[in-house]
Every structure is written in structure tokens, then in C-alpha cells.
Amino acid sequence: MKLTRVLFVALSIAFLSSCTNDDNENASKGSYDNGVFVLNEGNSSGGSVSFLGDDMVTFKQDVYGAENPGDVFGKYMQNIFFDGDKAYIIAGGSNVINVVNRYTFKLIAKIETGLITPRYGVARNGKAYVTNANTYSYANPATGNTDDFVAVIDLATNKVESKINLNATANRIVMDGDKLYISEPYDSEKVLVVNTITKTLETPINVGSSANTMEVKNGVLYVLASPYGGASKIIKVKLSDKSVTEVLFPVALKGAGNLDIYGSKIYFTKGTGVYNMDVTATQPSETPIFKYTSTSQYGVMYGFAVENDKIYIADGGDFASNGKAYVYSLTGTLQKELAVGVGPNGFYFND
Amino acid sequence: MTYFKHFFCFCLFASQFLLAQKKDTITRLNEVIVPDAKLRKFSSSQTIDLLSDSILSKNSALLTNVLNYNTVIYFKEYGRGMLSTVAFRGTTASQTAVIWNGININSQMNGSTDFNTLSGMDYSNISVKGGGGSVIYGSGAIGGTVHLNNDLKFDTSFSNELRLDYGSFNTQGISYKSHFSDKKWSAQIGFSRNYSDNDYDYPGAFDWKGKQRFNENGEYQVVTLNANVGFKIDDRQLLKLYSQSSNTDRNISLLSPSESRTKYKNDFSRTLLEYNNVLGVWVANFKTAFITENYQYFPDNAVNQFSYGGTKMLMSKADVSFQANKALLFNTILEYNKTTGEGSGFGYHEREITGLALLIKQEVSSKWQNELGIRKEFTTNYKSPLLFSLGSALQLTKGYELKINASHNFRIPTYNDLYWEEGGNPDLKPESSYQAEIANVFKYKNVTLTQTAYFNKIKDLLRWVPGNSGIWSPQNTDRVAAYGSETLLSWKKEMGKSIVEVNGTYAYTISKNEATGKQLFFVPLHKITSAVALSYKKWSANYQMLFNGFVYTQLDNDPTAVVPSYLVGHLGIDYDVPFFAHSKIGVQVLNLWNEKYESLENRIMPGRNYNLYLIFKF
Numbered sequence: 001m002k003l004t005r006v007l008f009v010a011l012s013i014a015f016l017s018s019c020t021n022d023d024n025e026n027a028s029k030g031s032y033d034n035g036v037f038v039l040n041e042g043n044s045s046g047g048s049v050s051f052l053g054d055d056m057v058t059f060k061q062d063v064y065g066a067e068n069p070g071d072v073f074g075k076y077m078q079n080i081f082f083d084g085d086k087a088y089i090i091a092g093g094s095n096v097i098n099v100v101n102r103y104t105f106k107l108i109a110k111i112e113t114g115l116i117t118p119r120y121g122v123a124r125n126g127k128a129y130v131t132n133a134n135t136y137s138y139a140n141p142a143t144g145n146t147d148d149f150v151a152v153i154d155l156a157t158n159k160v161e162s163k164i165n166l167n168a169t170a171n172r173i174v175m176d177g178d179k180l181y182i183s184e185p186y187d188s189e190k191v192l193v194v195n196t197i198t199k200t201l202e203t204p205i206n207v208g209s210s211a212n213t214m215e216v217k218n219g220v221l222y223v224l225a226s227p228y229g230g231a232s233k234i235i236k237v238k239l240s241d242k243s244v245t246e247v248l249f250p251v252a253l254k255g256a257g258n259l260d261i262y263g264s265k266i267y268f269t270k271g272t273g274v275y276n277m278d279v280t281a282t283q284p285s286e287t288p289i290f291k292y293t294s295t296s297q298y299g300v301m302y303g304f305a306v307e308n309d310k311i312y313i314a315d316g317g318d319f320a321s322n323g324k325a326y327v328y329s330l331t332g333t334l335q336k337e338l339a340v341g342v343g344p345n346g347f348y349f350n351d
Numbered sequence: 352m353t354y355f356k357h358f359f360c361f362c363l364f365a366s367q368f369l370l371a372q373k374k375d376t377i378t379r380l381n382e383v384i385v386p387d388a389k390l391r392k393f394s395s396s397q398t399i400d401l402l403s404d405s406i407l408s409k410n411s412a413l414l415t416n417v418l419n420y421n422t423v424i425y426f427k428e429y430g431r432g433m434l435s436t437v438a439f440r441g442t443t444a445s446q447t448a449v450i451w452n453g454i455n456i457n458s459q460m461n462g463s464t465d466f467n468t469l470s471g472m473d474y475s476n477i478s479v480k481g482g483g484g485s486v487i488y489g490s491g492a493i494g495g496t497v498h499l500n501n502d503l504k505f506d507t508s509f510s511n512e513l514r515l516d517y518g519s520f521n522t523q524g525i526s527y528k529s530h531f532s533d534k535k536w537s538a539q540i541g542f543s544r545n546y547s548d549n550d551y552d553y554p555g556a557f558d559w560k561g562k563q564r565f566n567e568n569g570e571y572q573v574v575t576l577n578a579n580v581g582f583k584i585d586d587r588q589l590l591k592l593y594s595q596s597s598n599t600d601r602n603i604s605l606l607s608p609s610e611s612r613t614k615y616k617n618d619f620s621r622t623l624l625e626y627n628n629v630l631g632v633w634v635a636n637f638k639t640a641f642i643t644e645n646y647q648y649f650p651d652n653a654v655n656q657f658s659y660g661g662t663k664m665l666m667s668k669a670d671v672s673f674q675a676n677k678a679l680l681f682n683t684i685l686e687y688n689k690t691t692g693e694g695s696g697f698g699y700h701e702r703e704i705t706g707l708a709l710l711i712k713q714e715v716s717s718k719w720q721n722e723l724g725i726r727k728e729f730t731t732n733y734k735s736p737l738l739f740s741l742g743s744a745l746q747l748t749k750g751y752e753l754k755i756n757a758s759h760n761f762r763i764p765t766y767n768d769l770y771w772e773e774g775g776n777p778d779l780k781p782e783s784s785y786q787a788e789i790a791n792v793f794k795y796k797n798v799t800l801t802q803t804a805y806f807n808k809i810k811d812l813l814r815w816v817p818g819n820s821g822i823w824s825p826q827n828t829d830r831v832a833a834y835g836s837e838t839l840l841s842w843k844k845e846m847g848k849s850i851v852e853v854n855g856t857y858a859y860t861i862s863k864n865e866a867t868g869k870q871l872f873f874v875p876l877h878k879i880t881s882a883v884a885l886s887y888k889k890w891s892a893n894y895q896m897l898f899n900g901f902v903y904t905q906l907d908n909d910p911t912a913v914v915p916s917y918l919v920g921h922l923g924i925d926y927d928v929p930f931f932a933h934s935k936i937g938v939q940v941l942n943l944w945n946e947k948y949e950s951l952e953n954r955i956m957p958g959r960n961y962n963l964y965l966i967f968k969f
Contacts, residue, residue, distance in 0.1 A: 045904065045951065045952035045953050045954075046606065061911075068559070070557070071558070072558075072607040074606075075606060075610070094609055094610050095609045095610055095611060096607065096610075107559055110559065112608065112609040113609070115609070116611065117611075138658050139648070139650045139656045139657055139658045139695075140650075140654075140656040298816050318906055319816060320872065321905050321906040321907030322905065322907055322909055322912075
């Protein structure tokens with residue numbers, strides 16, 4: 001008798017709590033709401049996406065394959081960007097962007113034409129802007145380094161509607177207002193500036209060689225550059241007048257990468273160490289917050305992000321086995337270690 | 352169920368043909384000069400599987416097919432007709448040496464051979480030898496060697512053979528061989544062309560819009576030319592010239608239709624001049640060969656932009672043997688080769704290698720033979736180990752022979768490994784292997800059963816791994832222990848006008864990374880082939896079957912990242928046409944059971960398809 005009563009109470013609570021959940025604004029919109037996607041570059045047979053829920057327990061190694069069985073996802077997965085309730089996943093080796101519902105990961109469309117070796121993308125006001133490496137100089141010495149372009153995609157039709165020729169190489173892209181800022185670490189010494197209203201190039205910003213990761217914060221573009229053999233530096237560009245100031249790193253931090261601004265701090269990595277400095281600081285500390293251990297000779301810090309008061313690290317391992325993802329607290333306490341797919345190269349937060 | 356089908360098929364044939372009678376065969380005693388004398392003289396302690404021209408003619412032209420269905424070698428094909436590389440005894444693609452008329456023809460650029468750029472119709476026969484052979488054949492002879500041979504016959508004859516093939520996916524083949532000989536001269540010339548649209552549907556595969564997926568951008572064409580001439584100067588002196596050239600033009604099939612349509616063209620040409628002089632107990636042999644290979648890779652096949660590479664190699668060999676007494680044969684070889692290579696990926700580099708080898712064979716009796724060989728190479732490019740091979744073959748009873756062999760072999764770094772820009776690593780060491788094997792050969796009446804067990808320890812395995820800025824670079828990273836067993840079975844019986852022939856192979860292969868204990872990727876634990884051939888009067892039929900066990904595609908042996916096992920069967924029937932002397936008409940049903948399979952992830956192979964052929968002999 002007692003037992004049935006207990007059960008009844010328990011069931012009532014479960015029922016009531018599920019009702020409240022339904023009414024809650026934070027109701028789950030799908031299996032992959034509230035968590036982080038790890039993009040796995042993969043090998044020549046294709047890449048994958050892994051998912052870790054905010055509860056740090058829910059985990060799925062191959063989300064796309066599970067939700068879209070039989071579909072060819074694509075080779076050399078490069079980047080994910082979001083717009084509304086959609087996620088756009090760029091497969092650089094397949095010239096395709098898979099458009100999925102970001103909460104269910106069900107395929108909605110594929111952008112299959114107008115892309116040639118697409119790299120990174122951003123979206124704003126119903127349009128997406130995606131850098132394309134186009135041909136490379138190893139096979140096309142004449143124009144391989146000047147034929148990169150931005151594909152402009154109409155997100156209502158999922159079609160490339162036009163392209164903006166850059167007359168330079170292009171890789172990472174960020175957007176602020178109507179302007180695109182584009183860096184490329186190997187064959188460029190400039191950050192390109194593209195006006196999306198006129199679809200024309202504006203005067204580029206000289207930042208020196210090996211500029212790669214970028215972020216815009218409060219009207220300032222932060223660019224991390226690590227010239228070969230030289231000291232790393234952060235170039236701060238005040239976007240209103242394009243005035244440039246530099247934070248030159250100490251020599252000990254040569255080869256720094258993975259700039260990510262979180263709160264009032266700039267985070268970056270060097271080797272297996274994670275560092276930070278105040279956004280306004282003139283010199284970073286040479287002491288890392290923490291270091292992680294990696295057996296990978298070549299895939300150290302292959303992906304990196306700071307979000308939700310956590311530091312996310314991806315390790316490429318040997319690139320022929322599953323890679324690893326680690327979640328640390330901001331002070332460097334390991335909270336989670338996961339086996340993800342081959343060559344994990346980025347974290348994308350779905351909140 | 353599938354196994355049952357295969358068994359049923361076998362029984363059906365057996366019952367129809369066993370009752371039949373003998374086909375008349377003309378056996379003539381001809382003098383035949385085989386090209387690769389070392390294979391017979393100094394490899395008696397190893398197992399050699401000979402594929403005759405009749406087996407070659409039962410398979411489609413590209414060499415992958417015949418070797419995949421008749422030997423223990425595992426093949427990894429990037430789709431039908433595409434790049435095809437091997438793993439032999441659990442080794443890598445560049446650890447199987449391909450030997451053309453006695454000389455090593457693996458690519459100087461990538462170290463391996465693409466078996467879909469060779470046509471089986473170009474050779475008299477092919478031998479497959481498992482295990483090490485670096486002492487005789489040099490770099491890459493670790494897992495085993497594949498010998499492509501053109502025999503020269505001095506039999507006073509003139510014959511021509513023309514073969515025409517037409518099959519599914521607009522697959523066309525033409526091959527012509529002409530042979531002329533008298534007592535002094537022997538000449539053969541030939542050419543072949545194989546082409547396919549290769550646009551087959553992927554069985555049961557549909558894209559996200561529900562449309563049937565098919566093999567896009569898969570066209571290929573392989574054209575080869577051959578000429579081989581032998582001239583007997585007198586009773587003691589023989590001059591031989593072998594030459595071959597080939598052009599392959601292939602698109603690279605797509606995983607998905609949005610991918611860039613790329614193309615790969617490659618060609619090679621080989622000329623080998625050989626002079627042989629018998630002076631009593633001394634035999635002197637001089638060889639000189641010139642080999643070129645080139646490739647062009649087009650990232651977009653609509654545009655004439657490409658990366659390229661090519662090498663030229665000049666090789667000279669002085670080979671003197673001395674029969675000290677009835678039981679003892681000494682053979683010294685001095686070898687020099689110079690390779691120049693130039694490419695958009697690796698600049699211009701020269702490489703000179705001098706090699707010295709000593710081979711000794713002792714025939715204790717007709718039933719017991721011992722072999723010993725050592726070789727050392729000298730080059731400025733890398734440090735070369737002292738190689739050796741020793742073995743013994745012992746006929747214990749009439750029906751049982753025991754063979755044992757141990758050897759130290761190597762694989763030198765290639766042009767790409769050393770000089771690729773960026774990433775090439777000039778400080779690489781050769782891969783090296785110590786191995787031992789024991790083989791039991793049982794013969795009873797028409798049945799031969801060979802059972803070989805081997806153990807192979809490979810160190811300094813080269814692997815390309817990505818660097819910090821995404822640039823891949825080779826490193827001498829891994830140590831591998833490969834061991835396993837191979838079983839070869841053959842049975843042939845002639846009864847009246849009918850002939851029955853059964854061949855089977857089974858390979859069990861463990862190939863482990865010593866540090867991790869994981870199986871190497873793309874090495875199946877199990878591979879089985881079987882072939883049944885029957886002939887009755889003017890009819891003959893054959894059935895070939897291949898079972899490939901699953902393979903891991905990742906080093907960590909993630910059980911979800913595998914290419915599943917598959918079982919594929921081919922059926923062929925041909926008929927000697929009465930109105931043309933020695934002409935044949937035949938049909939092949941390939942992938943008879945319409946198995947859905949792939950040998951590499953997402954590289955789907957065709958379902959059931961057909962080939963029709965005509966052979967005219969005149």
C-alpha cells in the first residue's frame with residue numbers, strides 16, 4: 001500500500017515537472033540543443049561532427065551520420081557557422097555546405113554549386129559570406145594566389161548568388177557591421193576588408209605575415225600573428241579609423257595561436273599551454289594558466305575555444321585515429337576528456 | 352546463404368563437366384628463355400605462385416583483378432579502375448616490389464605500383480612470391496614480390512592473337528600480340544588499350560534528394576605497347592631486349608557530385624638490354640636498363656593546370672656466376688643506378704646507388720638445396736643496412752617438401768619522402784625488416800597444398816603525419832610485427848575430354864603496431880580466394896570467388912570505422928568457335944551475386960556487370 005502511494009507521488013512529481021518543463025522557455029528544441037559541436041576534419045573518406053551536451057554527460061560521436069544515414073557528409077570539414085535555427089557546415093574537400101537544423105541536425109539543404117575549396121563563413125541579414133581558396137599555386141602558379149573569393153549565399157534559397165573577387169589569398173573571416181575582415185597566414189600580409197553593401201574591396205590593413213585567428217570586440221579587431229622565426233603579436237585595429245596598435249609578445253611565446261576573447265581576457269595557446277592576458281594589457285604573461293598533456297607530435301591544440309566559463313581543447317593525435325577533446329575550467333581544472341572523430345579542429349556552441 | 356550459393360554453383364559445374372572427356376592438347380617441346388633466372392635459381396626456399404596465361408586471360412585486363420582473385424595479396428581500390436595498391440603479408444603498399452623481367456619497377460616517386468595501370472595481357476605469365484627478396488630485387492621486397500614475365504620462345508613459328516572486349520559501362524578492350532621466331536630470333540610485339548566510361552550506379556545508394564548515386568568522373572584509359580626481342584649470337588651468347596611503355600589517363604571518381612573533378616595522368620617507359628655469355632662453368636650477364644616515369648595531376652580536369660613529377664633511371668648490372676662444382680654455384684652482382692627526378696612537388700634531385708651482392712647455392716643432392724645471399728648498397732642519400740637471405744629446401748619424401756627461409760630486407764625512402772616541398776624529410780632512414788618463414792609443400796597425385804607460416808618484424812616504418820601548420824611530413828615512426836599463414840591449394844585433373852582445375856588461397860594475417868598492439872589499418876585478418884575452371888570439348892567455364900575480411904580504417908582500430916567484409920564471385924564461359932581456327936567467344940558475369948561492397952570507405956564498387964570477348968588466333 002505504502003509503495004503504491006510512493007509511486008503515485010513520484011509519478012505525479014514527474015508529470016508535473018515535465019509539464020513545467022514544457023512551459024519553460026528553455027525547452028529543448030531537439031537532441032542537440034544546449035551543448036557544443038566538435039567538428040572533425042576527418043580523412044579522405046569524410047569527416048564528422050561530435051556533440052557534448054551542457055550537462056557534460058550527453059555525448060554522441062557522429063551526429064550527422066546518426067541523423068542523416070546514408071548521406072555523404074563531405075571531405076575535410078573546415079568550419080561551422082550558424083544563422084537562426086540553422087547550422088552551415090563547410091566541407092572544404094567536397095565544395096559543399098551542408099545546411100542542417102542546428103537542434104536536430106537533420107539535413108535541410110546542400111549548397112553544392114559556386115564553391116571551390118570553401119574555408120570559413122559568416123552570416124548576417126539573410127546572407128552568408130564564405131571564403132574560397134579556389135585554385136592553389138602548386139598547380140596554378142599564375143593565379144593560384146590571387147583567385148580566392150568570397151561566395152555570397154542567399155540563405156533563403158541556399159544558392160550562391162554572387163562572388164566577390166579578392167585578388168589575394170583568403171582563409172579566416174569575421175564580420176562587423178557591413179564589413180568583412182579576412183586573414184590568410186601563408187601568402188598574405190594583410191587583413192582584407194570587404195564592404196558587403198557595395199561588394200567591393202576597401203583598403204586592406206597591413207598586419208605582417210602569418211596572421212590567422214581574429215575576433216572583433218567593442219569596435220576593435222584583434223588579430224593574432226605568429227611570423228615564422230619571429231615574435232608573435234596581437235594587432236589591434238580600431239575599426240572606426242583603421243588605426244593600428246600592436247602588442248608584441250616576448251620571444252618565449254613564439255608560435256602562439258588560437259586567439260579567443262572571453263570576458264575581459266584574450267586567451268591564446270602556445271604548444272600545449274593555455275595563456276591569457278587582459279584585453280587592455282600591453283604584454284602577456286609568460287606563465288600559462290595550465291598545460292595539457294598530448295602524445296601528439298603534430299596535432300597539439302588543433303582546435304581551441306573559450307565559452308561558458310570553460311576552456312575547450314581539441315587534440316589531433318595521429319590524424320589516423322580518433323582525436324580527443326578536453327574541457328577545462330577557466331583556472332585549468334580538467335572536467336571532461338572525450339574521444340571524438342579524426343582530426344577535431346573546432347568547437348561550435350549551440351545554446 | 353551466400354556461401355551456399357557459391358557451393359551450389361561449384362557443384363553444378365562439377366557435375367556437368369566431370370563426366371566429360373579430354374580436350375586434345377598439343378604439347379611441343381620448345382626452348383623457352385625465361386627472363387627472371389634468379390627467381391628459379393635462388394628462390395627455391397620460398398613459395399612461388401605461378402599464374403599462367405590461361406588464368407590471365409580469364410580475368411579482366413587490369414592487373415588488380417587477376418591478382419585479387421587468385422592470390423593472397425590484399426588490394427585497396429579507390430573505386431573500379433582507380434588507384435589500386437596492395438598489402439602483402441600485412442605490409443604497406445610500398446613494401447611489395449613489382450619486378451618486370453627481373454628488374455624492380457616500383458615508382459621512384461612514391462615507392463609503390465598502381466596495379467590498375469598495368470594490363471595482364473602484356474605478359475606471358477605472372478609469379479607471386481611471398482616474403483623478402485631485397486637481396487636479389489632491392490628496395491621494397493618486404494611483404495613479397497610480383498614478377499611480370501615475358502618469355503622468349505625459339506620455336507620457329509609465327510602467330511598472332513587479337514582479343515576484343517566489350518562490357519558494361521562502355522568498357523572496351525583491345526589487345527594484340529604477335530610472335531615470330533626461328534632458331535636464332537624470337538620477337539614479340541603487342542599493344543593494348545583499355546577504356547571505360549565507368550559510370551556505374553552504386554547499388555542501392557541514393558542521394559539526399561532520392562536520386563540514384565553513380566560513379567561520377569570515373570573514366571579511365573590505359574594504353575600499353577610492348578616489344579621483346581631475343582637473338583642468339585651463337586651457341587653461347589644471347590642478346591635480349593625488353594621494352595614496354597604505358598600511358599594512363601584517368602579521372603578520379605567523386606565521393607559526392609559537388610567535389611572538384613580531378614584527373615591524374617601517368618606514363619612510364621622501360622627498356623632493358625641484356626647480354627648473356629656462357630663460358631663453361633662461368634656465366635656472364637650484363638644488363639642495362641633505362642626507365643622513365645611521369646605523372647600530371649589536374650586539380651580541375653576542365654583546365655590545363657597541373658602539378659607534375661617525373662624520374663629517369665639508368666641501371667647497369669654485371670652479374671657473373673661460377674659453377675665451382677656440381678653442388679656449388681657462386682654468383683656475384685655489381686649494380687649501379689642513377690636516378691634523376693624533377694617535379695613541381697620536389698624540385699630537382701639526383702640519386703646514385705651502388706650495390707654489391709653475393710649469392711651462393713648449394714645443391715647437396717637433388718632433394719636438398721641451400722641458398723645464401725648478402726647485399727649491401729652504397730649511397731649518399733641514406734644509410735643502407737647489410738641485407739641477407741638464407742634458406743633451405745628439403746624434399747623429405749616424394750610427396751612432402753620442407754622450405755625454410757630467413758632474410759633481412761629494406762625499403763628505401765622515395766623522392767616524395769625525402770624531398771617533397773613542403774614536408775619532405777631528408778633525414779629518413781630506410782624501413783627495414785627481419786623475417787623468417789617455414790613452408791610445407793604436400794603433393795599427392797594432382798593435388799598440391801602449400802602451407803606457409805611467417806613472422807616479420809619491421810622497424811622505422813615511414814608514415815606521413817601532419818605538422819603544426821598543417822604540412823604533412825614523413826617520419827620513421829612505427830615498429831610492426833606481422834605474422835600469419837598462407838595456404839595455397841591446387842588440383843588439376845584431366846578425364847577424357849574434360850579438364851577440371853581448382854585453385855584456392857587463404858591468408859590469415861596479423862599485423863600489429865608494436866607500441867599500441869593495434870592491427871594495421873587496411874590489413875584484413877582473413878582473405879580467401881577460390882577458382883574452379885572446367886573445360887569440355889569446345890566449352891570451358893570458370894568461377895572465381897573472393898572473400899575479403901573487414902579492415903580497420905583507423906590506427907586506433909575504432910570498431911565503427913571499418914570497411915566491412917565482402918564476398919564477390921565472377922563467372923565466365925567461353926566457346927571455341929568452329930569457323931575460325933583457335934578462336935574463342937566468351938562472356939563474363941562479374942559480381943555475379945550483385946554484392947554491394949567497397950574496398951575503401953565510400954568508394955563503392957559496381958554491382959553485377961558483364962563483359963563479352965572475342966579472341967582470334969591466326
